Amino acid sequence: MQDPCQAREVLGIVGDKWALLIVRVLKDGPLRFTELKRSIDGISQRMLTVTLRDLERDGILTRTVRNVMPPHVSYELTTIGRTLREATAPLLEWSLTHLPKIGEARAAYDNR
């Protein structure tokens, strides 16, 4: 990352505890609130709401309300959201190959 400020801004999005997990589960199409909650292990209702709002505000995803009873709200990645998802793909690639090594590195470090 060339510009420190840019780098910091991306981290504001990417560094979030839940944001990328949400982006990730949305990659195969829209999901409803409860479906998201089920898909993301350990997230609280509050943090799901908060993070979804942030991502909506940033134009990463859209929130669509169907005005029926019971309510039906679905979330879907925008074009920008999909490009973000693609931009993080290499990071997944990386983690798949290197996380084991990192585990070893930690173990080695701790055994001293």
Next chain:
Amino acid sequence: MQDPCQAREVLGIVGDKWALLIVRVLKDGPLRFTELKRSIDGISQRMLTVTLRDLERDGILTRTVRNVMPPHVSYELTTIGRTLREATAPLLEWSLTHLPKIGEARAAYDNR
């Protein structure tokens, strides 16, 4: 990211407030503690130390002590560290093209 646990582990590294900034400034070669501190705007001495330790533990960088007076300690990316840096490059790419749009999206969202 396919496995939720993997995704979470990467976020443990990548989601850190300072880690990627450190990796970034080290990409052109080793730096000493004070040089790092100067390069990363706003980081406290404490957080620089803590984050460097974490990255060393994870095998992302090496810490080399030259036993002289005054002390001379330099930090350098490992091979893994460099691959991590490369894996985050697309994210920088992405931020350069999309951060402006995100700014607009936020402004639009707030004007409602």
Next chain:
DNA sequence: CGGTATCCTTGGGGATACTG
């Protein structure tokens, strides 16, 4: 120079209860 040690504050985020 390159750290530790200590103190202290803030806000991220969980748990729970309530609602249109």
Next chain:
DNA sequence: CAGTATCCCCAAGGATACCG
């Protein structure tokens, strides 16, 4: 179902002072 509202806690991290 899809949230809000409220309370509360803890740990991330800043500021400061000291040290080999």
